[in-house]
Amino acid sequence: MRDLNRRQFVCRSSAVAAGVATGLGTPTMAQAAANRWGDLVGRIVYDGTPPPRKRLVVDKDVACCGKFDIRDESLMVGPDGGLANVFVYVRSRRVDICPELEQSVEKRVTLDNRDCIFMPHCMTIWCEKQEYYIVNSDPVAQNVAYAPRGDIAANIVIPVGGDATWRFRLAQRTPVAIVCNYHPWESGYILPFGSPYAAITGKDGTFRIPKLPVGKLEFQAWHERTEYLDTPEWPKGRFEVTIKPEGTTLPTVKLAPAIFEKDAVF
Amino acid sequence: MSAFRRIGAERRAAGRVGTPLSVPVVPIAQAFLLCAAIGCVGCTASDLPPFRLNTEGRDPEALTGTQTEAIEDALQTLFGTPEEPAAPPEAGLRLDPLMRAAGPIRGDAEGNQRGLYRQHCAICHGISGDGAGSLAAVMYPYPRDFRNGVYKYTSTAGGAMPVRDDLDRIVRRGMPGTSMPSFATLPEEQIEALVEYLRYLGLRGETELFLFQLVVDEDEYVVDLDEVLDDGLQPAVDLWAEAGRAVVAAVEPASETPQQRRASAARGYELFSSKNAQCVACHGPEGKGDGEQAGTLADDWNRRKKGATPEQTKELARRFRLPLQPLWPRNFTQGIFHGGSQPIDLYWRIHVGIQGTPMPAGGPAPGASGVLTPEEIWHVVHYIRSRAGIDDK
Structure with missing residues (x-):
């Protein structure tokens, strides 16, 4: 086993797993391999009445962007309290990666500039395997800028109908902010990660991280309002789970509104 | 211990x-x-x-x-x-x-x-x-x-x-x-x-x-x-x-006559004014640094200090050594360019941008076509130098 750091979760495929991936091996080996991986699912809920989403000041390229109802996306709560845009990812070091995920991973992650916002607002990317594909569906030029620690910063103009393909070379421990220097209201986050084991909660607050190695793993939860999603149960947003081959479901996590009232400046 | x-x-x-x-x-x-x-x-x-x-x-x-x-x-x-x-x-x-x-x-x-x-x-x-x-x-x-x-x-x-x-x-x-x-x-x-x-x-x-x-x-x-x-x-x-x-290697194309140079600057003004290039948003329609973004910009060293309320200013002083300093887009007519005013200096500024600031890269890079071709960037350089009154040819 290579001595790897936390951000470089690499595949340490055992002979069993490799056998399954290539269609080789005996049924016993295949069964053993199938028992090596399990999903983690969970749901995160905002336990209260969310504040109305503020309408953002749209005072640039008004002819185009002014026609959209652009609102704050920093706290997205669904009708039944589900909290969207929470990053949940493996924090443990030296985590095996299921070979199936390496084969099935999408070639690229796409960010669209559409209706004068970033779509999607949050995303993860597996640095080694995926490209960051940026497009512009708006009738005005857009800008995408971010500066990950230890990696190349981007400050790209995306012309109308244009695109760009970027790469992240260094996995990060926390998501990286994306801004548009033309339209200050636009914001987004991306987590360049060293494995596929990173997820984002959807509109209903649920998330799924598929095919994790079974056994005890530590996870990190992060949200743009709180950064580390620090709760009494999850100090600094960290929690441990034992992944089982049949899958593991976390109890619904209810978060007090007070933790999201962090000062926007800091 | x-x-x-x-x-x-x-x-x-x-x-x-x-x-x-x-x-x-x-x-x-x-x-x-x-x-x-x-x-x-x-x-x-x-x-x-x-x-x-x-x-x-x-x-x-x-x-x-x-x-x-x-x-x-x-x-x-x-x-x-x-x-x-x-x-x-x-x-x-x-x-x-x-x-x-x-x-x-x-x-x-x-x-x-x-x-x-x-x-x-x-x-x-x-x-x-x-x-x-x-x-x-x-x-x-x-x-x-x-x-x-x-x-x-x-x-x-x-x-x-x-x-x-x-x-x-x-x-x-x-x-x-x-x-x-x-x-x-x-x-x-x-x-x-x-x-x-x-x-x-x-x-x-x-x-x-x-x-x-x-x-x-x-x-x-x-x-x-x-x-x-x-x-x-x-x-x-x-x-x-x-x-x-x-490194972006570049050689300024030769302009044989003042008329050609003026034509290049005029083309540069068109490109500068185009919606795709978005130069006007910061530098203003006449390159005076008075675009609609002026007054709202900050570089990466100051960006996190933006938006503080008066009550938060004290907290800012604890967390940052220096107070917020806004960033002003360059006013070309002043003829002063921090990164240099030679044609190649301005070419690089437009092509690769200014790191740590809102000034983006307008030229092509691996994976990105950019909004201006090298030839177009030279036209914009000539326009900027003409606005600055330093086009010496």
Whole structure:
């Protein structure tokens, strides 16, 4: 086993797993391999009445962007309290990666500039395997800028109908902010990660991280309002789970509104 | 007892961490005079201020003694002190020029001037390279904080680091319209030493950022120097090493006649005004720096200070060394360009952007077509120079 750091979760495929991936091996080996991986699912809920989403000041390229109802996306709560845009990812070091995920991973992650916002607002990317594909569906030029620690910063103009393909070379421990220097209201986050084991909660607050190695793993939860999603149960947003081959479901996590009232400046 | 794993001595013995650079002994009288010259009368060389921790944007009072000690110990083991710098072999820094730039101001037995950084740079850029020297607060723009490894004026595409020539150019020429003077009169080897020291401060600073993340954010008090080197320093070293491949080589196309030059400038104005290029948003329709974005911009060093309410200003002062300084787009008609006004300087500004600022890269880069072709960028250069009244052809 290579001595790897936390951000470089690499595949340490055992002979069993490799056998399954290539269609080789005996049924016993295949069964053993199938028992090596399990999903983690969970749901995160905002336990209260969310504040109305503020309408953002749209005072640039008004002819185009002014026609959209652009609102704050920093706290997205669904009708039944589900909290969207929470990053949940493996924090443990030296985590095996299921070979199936390496084969099935999408070639690229796409960010669209559409209706004068970033779509999607949050995303993860597996640095080694995926490209960051940026497009512009708006009738005005857009800008995408971010500066990950230890990696190349981007400050790209995306012309109308244009695109760009970027790469992240260094996995990060926390998501990286994306801004548009033309339209200050636009914001987004991306987590360049060293494995596929990173997820984002959807509109209903649920998330799924598929095919994790079974056994005890530590996870990190992060949200743009709180950064580390620090709760009494999850100090600094960290929690441990034992992944089982049949899958593991976390109890619904209810978060007090007070933790999201962090000062926007800091 | 420190929780820091003191493995620096073993690493030095194994040859992975550089030996601290020796500093010539300074006679007492000379040391006194030099100290007086830099404003610390009565101090000795050993009293020189240490590197200051980079708590920028953080609550310094939230740092525990253990965290502080862990970060400082690791940094000192790897990079030494302002008086006795060290450099891990991985950093690829050349020790001789580094030694000339570092330490107290003095002459050595061979008659070489030493302590060049302190002599020429520290009063603005600070001993730590934090851009918060004793004169910094009254300057616009603030002196560069080198510790993030971000340098505004580069010739490299795709967000790449600068090459040595980029730093050399700024040191020699200074930055017109700022407090950064030209050091062109310094001997060649002194400029070389200063450039190397700037790289040292940048690599040290990026390693420090990683250490803060490791120790403060990730609660790892036992610092493994191998991890720091591999994950903190090495990515930064790699970026520096790759910068040479990203240099945008360009030769200004010859314009034979004034009419051709004027036609080029006119075409440049069209491109400048186009919605795709978005130049007007900041620089205004006539290049006077009065676009709709003017007054709202900040560079990366100031961005996090934006939006503070009056009640938050006190908190800002605890977390940042210098108050918010807005960034103003260049007014071409003033004819002053911080990164230089030669055609190639302006070409690079448009092509690769200005790092750490909202000025984006307009030219092509690997993976991005850009909004302007090289030929179009030259037209815009000619327009800008014509607006500045410095088109001398």
